[in-house]
């Protein structure tokens with residue numbers, strides 16, 4: 001037992017079963033605190049966290065800069081209402097536009113909400129300039145969120161018949177297939193929306209030539225190229241934004257997850273010429289709320305100041321190198337990813353077993369598909385922590401794969 005914890009895990013779990021609406025299967029443990037790369041549950045058990053709050057805790061758990069930003073801003077102003085500008089809102093928008101190819105920012109609280117905004121700009125653009133074109137092309141196996149429109153945008157087969165009727169106007173094409181997407185574009189198309197690296201789909205990257213061709217296609221057809229960088233943005237892939245890898249500029253980029261370091265925060269960035277909303281088209285009670293703005297600014301500044309994108313690139317390379325070194329022993333294949341968004345394939349569909357055995361030994365990892373393992377640690381991860389992860393994973397693979 002953890003001497004610091006005063007909580008009785010059994011009674012907490014009993015209460016959770018009673019009062020939490022079921023949406024997902026969770027293990028029988030309750031998380032209580034975090035610091036850096038580690039989480040602790042109410043039994044005092046410590047976990048090395050390679051899920052990172054789902055690619056969210058970019059600075060690790062409970063970093064000083066977030067604590068400070070929250071304390072200082074909450075003493076000054078927590079909410080001014082979305083009807084007024086506030087100071088951190090303006091400063092944070094300046095920071096994001098200074099550091100990216102974009103001119104304008106809309107702030108929200110979740111990735112799905114930022115993507116809804118992107119879909120709305122694309123449809124508005126289609127209505128105004130493309131004779132009412134409204135169709136948006138997305139990729140098979142993509143993930144764009146859980147609101148009705150973003151579920152419709154998502155190219156997940158399991159969702160195809162869920163919550164009918166769908167929001168109309170989304171077409172799904174296979175990723176990296178230029179001919180398929182050229183064929184899919186019609187007079188009804190207003191945008192193409194893609195993740196530069198599919199996260200939930202299992203870490204599959206767009207090819208550089210494909211992206212460049214899409215940029216040309218969008219220019220030629222006068223339609224928008226939208227990058228959903230909710231998972232890839234803010235240092236995750238080794239650059240501040242993933243689009244920087246490809247030598248192109250999207251028309252819209254959405255950010256969430258890592259941008260708040262754990263605080264619910266999202267942003268939509270676009271160019272001056274797509275600043276086309278009229279008053280009331282888009283908004284939200286919590287859009288640009290000062291507390292989130294102060295946290296976001298602190299998180300992004302810290303990532304830039306500490307050059308954590310570079311660390312993501314370096315540690316990502318080291319992780320892939322270490323995975324390669326155990327690959328033949330465990331028949332691991334398709335070791336892939338960019339920066340600290342990494343996945344590989346198991347020889348058998350035992351992903352959830354590997355995850356639960358790792359958890360028992362104090363390591364948190366993710367299995368987005370039965371044979372895939374995904375790693376998305378905080379950007380602050382260091383070599384010894386990678387070694388610790390590889391050691392636990394190797395033990396677990398030895399056990400699980402010999403069964």
Ligand SMILES: *Cc1c(COP(=O)(O)O)cnc(C)c1O
Pocket residue numbers: 109110111112113115143144145146195199200228229230231256257
């Ligand atoms: C997580 C995710 C979303 C949804 O973000 P929420 O904050 O959960 O709404 C959208 N797009 C991508 C690529 C994501 O990884």
